[in-house]
Amino acid sequence: MKLLxxxxxxxxxxxFGSKAWLHNEVRGSVDRAVTMVSxxxxxxxxxxxxxxxxxxxxxxVIATVSGFRDPIRIDRxxxxxxSFFSLLRLGDLPSGFGSGxxxxxxxxxxxxxxxxxxxxxxxLKMHEFRVAAQGAADEALPAAQCVGKYGFSPGxxxxxxxxxxxxxxxxxxRNAATHYVIxxxxxxxxxxxxxxxxxxxxxxxxxxxxxxxxxxxxRSVAIEYTDRSLNGRVTKYCESLGLTAGQxxxxxxxxxxxxxxxxxxxxDEYFIEPYKEFLGGKSTIIVSAxxxxxxxxxxxxxxxxxxxxxxxxxxxxxx
Numbered sequence: 001m002k003l004l005x006x007x008x009x010x011x012x013x014x015x016f017g018s019k020a021w022l023h024n025e026v027r028g029s030v031d032r033a034v035t036m037v038s039x040x041x042x043x044x045x046x047x048x049x050x051x052x053x054x055x056x057x058x059x060x061v062i063a064t065v066s067g068f069r070d071p072i073r074i075d076r077x078x079x080x081x082x083s084f085f086s087l088l089r090l091g092d093l094p095s096g097f098g099s100g101x102x103x104x105x106x107x108x109x110x111x112x113x114x115x116x117x118x119x120x121x122x123x124l125k126m127h128e129f130r131v132a133a134q135g136a137a138d139e140a141l142p143a144a145q146c147v148g149k150y151g152f153s154p155g156x157x158x159x160x161x162x163x164x165x166x167x168x169x170x171x172x173x174r175n176a177a178t179h180y181v182i183x184x185x186x187x188x189x190x191x192x193x194x195x196x197x198x199x200x201x202x203x204x205x206x207x208x209x210x211x212x213x214x215x216x217x218x219r220s221v222a223i224e225y226t227d228r229s230l231n232g233r234v235t236k237y238c239e240s241l242g243l244t245a246g247q248x249x250x251x252x253x254x255x256x257x258x259x260x261x262x263x264x265x266x267x268d269e270y271f272i273e274p275y276k277e278f279l280g281g282k283s284t285i286i287v288s289a290x291x292x293x294x295x296x297x298x299x300x301x302x303x304x305x306x307x308x309x310x311x312x313x314x315x316x317x318x319x
Contacts, residue, residue: 023048023050026048026056026058027048030045030048030058039066040065040066041063041064041065041066042063042064042066043061043062043063043064044061044062044063045058045059045060045061045062046059046060046061047059047060049076049078050084050087051084052083052084053083053084054080054081054082054083054084054086054087055078055079055080055081055110056078056079056080056081056087057076057077057078057079057110058076058077058078059075059076060074060075060076061073061074061076061077062074065122068120068121068122068125069120069121070116070117070120070121070122070123072114072115072116072122073113073114073115073116074111074112074113074114074115075112075113075114075115076110076111076112076113077110077111077112077114078109078110079107079108079109079110080107080108080109080110080170080172081106081107081108082106105174105175106172106173106174106175107172107173108170108171108172108173108183109170109171109172110168110169110170110171111167111168111169111170112168113166113167113168114165114166114167114168114169115164115165115166115167116164116165117163117164118154118157118158118162118163118164118165119154119158119163123154123165124154127151127152127153127154130150130151131150131151134150134262136149136150139153142238142241142242142243143238143243143247143250143251143254144251144254144255145241146159146234146237146238146241146243146248146251147234147238147248147251147252147254147255148234148255149251149254149255149258150258156237159237159240160230160233160234160237161233162190162191165188165189165191166188166189167186167187167188167189168186168187168189169184169185169186169187170183170184170185170186171183171184172184175203176199178201179199179200179201179202179219180199180200180202180203181197181198181199181200182197182198182200183195183196183197183198184196184197184198187228188228189228190228190229190230191228191229191230192225192226192227192228192230193225193226193228194223194224194225194226195223195224196221196222196223196224197220197221197222198218198220198221199218199219199220199221200216200217200218200219200294201216201217201218201219201294202217215296215297215298216296216297216298217294217295217296217297218289218291218294218295218296218297218312219290219291219294220288220289220290220291221287221288221289221290221312222286222287222288223286223287223288224284224285224286225284225285225286225287226283226284227278227283227284231278231279234248234252235248238251249276249279252279253272253275253276256272256275260305261305264300264301264303264305264308265300265305265308265309266305266306266308266309267309268306268309268310268314270309270314270315270316271287271309271314271315271316274316274317274318275316275318277318278318282318282319283319284318284319285316285317285318285319286316286317286318286319287314287315287316288314288315288316289312289313289314289315290312290313291311291312291313292313295311295312
């Protein structure tokens, strides 16, 4: 019994000692980063946290970009590894890939509760920049406004019932035998949630080491997008602006086609019909793509946009 108690005490001392060392190292790195960005933004944070499951986060972040009044607030932001010991093995945290320079087999990045006010000066400027960059001549028209064809404006978000945008997201990179996976889970509170798995050919570390010569080759994509009340809010808002049900649907399809054109793809009926079902009341749309062989993403622009759905073996279904 004494031996067992001793082992437990030693384990506890080792864990809390390692945790204290880790937090001290991270705090130093974060403070240096805060100093480096100080000419561009003012950053404050409450503290550092870590868990036995392998999460390491900076908590209670408040960032104010120079020249703007309203801050961005983040509940926590950091990395997610398979275990606490994985955190310790990262070693040189500023470089992110350990003292030996080797990338871990699995690592994730997370942000929870990123909050920006709908009427904040920073959000307004971001929206204006986005609209200008897209050359959105019809942005002010009710049909474009109410469906967010070019991204929702502050006024539209307010009309939809959102005082702030609350975003949470995680990005996980995982090596497999012949490929690597990027898993994304993201959502905005009371709006939408999306999970996406992207399989890319090759080894993650070797591919990323190519720098600007990196040409990812797509093996497959699986996306699950769930409505969290946005679709219903959009319909009500559009109708309040005088659009009929048919005009609302057409505005939503116009926004989809615009998104497709911007990304070099013309969606076919096999995608559009499930999308209509999703807009008509189904809560989730599932999209998958699986080319016959790994397809370099940079080559997609070489194809006729109408041929891209078949090239990707693109399918969709609404649930």
